Amino acid sequence: MTENVNRIFFEHLIREDGQEDLCFAFYKLSSGKSRKTGVINEVILPEFGDRNVHGNVSFNSAYFDKVTSYALANNFGICFIHSHPYPGWQGMSFDDIEAEKMLAPRVKAVTGLPLVGMTIGTDNYWSARFWIKETPNTYERYWCESVRVVGKSLKTYFCDDIFPKSNFGEEFKRTISSWGDLKQHEISRLKIGIVGLGSVGSIVAEAIIRTGIRNLTLIDFDLVELKNLDRLLAINRVDIGKFKVDVQKERFLKTELISDLSINAVPYSITEKEGQEAALDCDILFSCVDMPLPRYALDCLSFANLIPVIDGGIDTNPKDDLSNIDQARWKTHTIGPERICMQCLGQYKPEDAALEISGELDNPNYIKGLPKNHFINRGENVFGFSLSLAGMEIQQFLSLILKPRGINYGPKEMDFNTGNIDFDFENECRQDCAISQGLLGCADELNKTLIIKHLGAENNRMKHENSIVNKKNKGFYTFFKESINSLFSF
Incomplete structure (x- = not known):
């Protein structure tokens, strides 16, 4: 997410009264060779009556309907985001898991993309997970390796279980x-x-x-x-x-x-x-x-x-x-x-x-x-x-x-x-x-x-492959010649 989006989240989710809060956001999928990234581009904050804050927090169906309608109209994936009154990378309570398990099939049915669940701690430390459909009635949670906030600076929040810290020595x-x-x-x-x-x-x-x-x-x-x-x-x-x-x-x-x-x-x-x-x-x-x-x-x-x-x-x-x-x-x-x-x-x-x-x-x-x-x-x-x-x-x-x-x-x-x-x-x-x-x-x-x-790149790879083949052929020829010479010397 951008620093501006991160600021919107923080100002809404980290409350002065210490209670938890929630909101939804939207993402596009970015697909690399070995990882997929949810790129958050828009936020939809709850309006009056969209959620109930009572120590914990819950949302009503009208808010979720607004979210799914907007996602469907704009071809977005959906993020469900809430706060925890603790610092660091956040785990999930039983209620958290049940809430996101309930949302995952609905989000997948509407958007065709997995639900992204995110939690922010009191120190603005993010954690995130994708809910992937494994079988027709089963959605499994996959923790993200990191969450990145990009702007004038880059701040990255890592999941230590997936991406542990290195042990640096004297060097x-x-x-x-x-x-x-x-x-x-x-x-x-x-x-x-x-x-x-x-x-x-x-x-x-x-x-x-x-x-x-x-x-x-x-x-x-x-x-x-x-x-x-x-x-x-x-x-x-x-x-x-x-x-x-x-x-x-x-x-x-x-x-x-x-x-x-x-x-x-x-x-x-x-x-x-x-x-x-x-x-x-x-x-x-x-x-x-x-x-x-x-x-x-x-x-x-x-x-x-x-x-x-x-x-x-x-x-x-x-x-x-x-x-x-x-x-x-x-x-x-x-x-x-x-x-x-x-x-x-x-x-x-x-x-x-x-x-x-x-x-x-x-x-x-x-x-x-x-x-x-x-x-x-x-x-x-x-x-x-x-x-x-x-x-x-x-x-x-x-x-x-x-x-x-x-x-x-x-x-x-x-x-x-x-x-x-x-x-x-x-x-x-x-x-x-x-x-x-x-x-x-x-x-x-x-x-x-x-x-x-890219013709230049293709030509270089072909030139390199031909060079390897020629070296192998040259090596075989040298071996054959030496074997013949050895035979006649004997």
């Missing part, structure tokens, strides 16, 4: 001393996705691992090439021809820094089904891409599924006579609900994303006619600049989670020539923004429209 002593065990347990259980494992993404991934994150998803369809060796962290000549995500996964697992480290290497584009589903399994995404289409896709996915995206980019130019660098700037920002989108920030143009979809940017004849300063012709970058940008992206990430002294900052841009860091940028979209206003909370309703065929 993380200095990291934990910076912000304490409580924050370290929150940070370490976040599911982080990095889209693009180039010069910036590989450094970000390194920093994420060494911050204690134990669940990391790497999304990139590119293969390691000779031209990458001066910019990719810890890449060697022996890695040429391998997927970038596979090389980095193997390297990180060898660090043995985190005993329960899980890395998902996804050799697909964010615009392909496999890449999108992997991204939707994440709590935060890093956008380390340099093309308009993946930025557009991440922009839409962020607002539709309430997933913060930390994006950055580098712009450099040499002097005309190539005698020195002329200028260099790099910019980073966090986009998502209650923040600005990448389009309003000017990180890409919709027409360029459409051009990429058309396939013209893969057409050498078309590219030949583009001006020299077109983004497709600008590949200048150096490892030092990538290092600085990656550092600024990690700062955005830590600020989003830690919110030190209650401060949240927006976009920042480094001017290499002057050494200044500019921060006077807008951090809210235009009121008529089609992304932040039109897509907020749409979830799966939008997600499937962003999936497109």
Whole structure:
């Protein structure tokens, strides 16, 4: 849910008189590869006479009829939400279970989606569960692993039984001393996705691992090439021809820094089904891409599924006579609900994303006619600049989670020539923004429209597969030749 929705819940449900209260809300389903998320987008508070508060709380049929009618008209799922006079992740009393068991079949019959039950404690700590139909007359409760509140900051509430805390040893002593065990347990259980494992993404991934994150998803369809060796962290000549995500996964697992480290290497584009589903399994995404289409896709996915995206980019130019660098700037920002989108920030143009979809940017004849300063012709970058940008992206990430002294900052841009860091940028979209206003909370309703065929990604996977086959054939030929030579030598 967004911070604004969370505020509405808290002000209604946490009563000054200490009694419990309730309300209903609506959600859309967001489907990743390994998890499903209920994205809450609207609240319907009870009006006078809709419920009875008497220490405990109950609602009447007229209120529920209003809820089901609205859900049916708008294709929403239904959340039943109530408060408990205790802190922390809440269990359920016998009455709680019976109430939600009674609601589950009615909600399923009207919406076709499972009931989501939610409870908020006095400390604003959330717990949640899905009620899934197992047989015609049986609904089973499945606890959620977490509840996320997204806005200027990200606050995540974890179910310890499903997602237990990590035991950090001496190797993380200095990291934990910076912000304490409580924050370290929150940070370490976040599911982080990095889209693009180039010069910036590989450094970000390194920093994420060494911050204690134990669940990391790497999304990139590119293969390691000779031209990458001066910019990719810890890449060697022996890695040429391998997927970038596979090389980095193997390297990180060898660090043995985190005993329960899980890395998902996804050799697909964010615009392909496999890449999108992997991204939707994440709590935060890093956008380390340099093309308009993946930025557009991440922009839409962020607002539709309430997933913060930390994006950055580098712009450099040499002097005309190539005698020195002329200028260099790099910019980073966090986009998502209650923040600005990448389009309003000017990180890409919709027409360029459409051009990429058309396939013209893969057409050498078309590219030949583009001006020299077109983004497709600008590949200048150096490892030092990538290092600085990656550092600024990690700062955005830590600020989003830690919110030190209650401060949240927006976009920042480094001017290499002057050494200044500019921060006077807008951090809210235009009121008529089609992304932040039109897509907020749409979830799966939008997600499937962003999936497109990606020829470059398909070609790389085919090239990689052929390379493996050729190596196997070469190995068999070498073995056969050595066997024949050995036979004749005998």
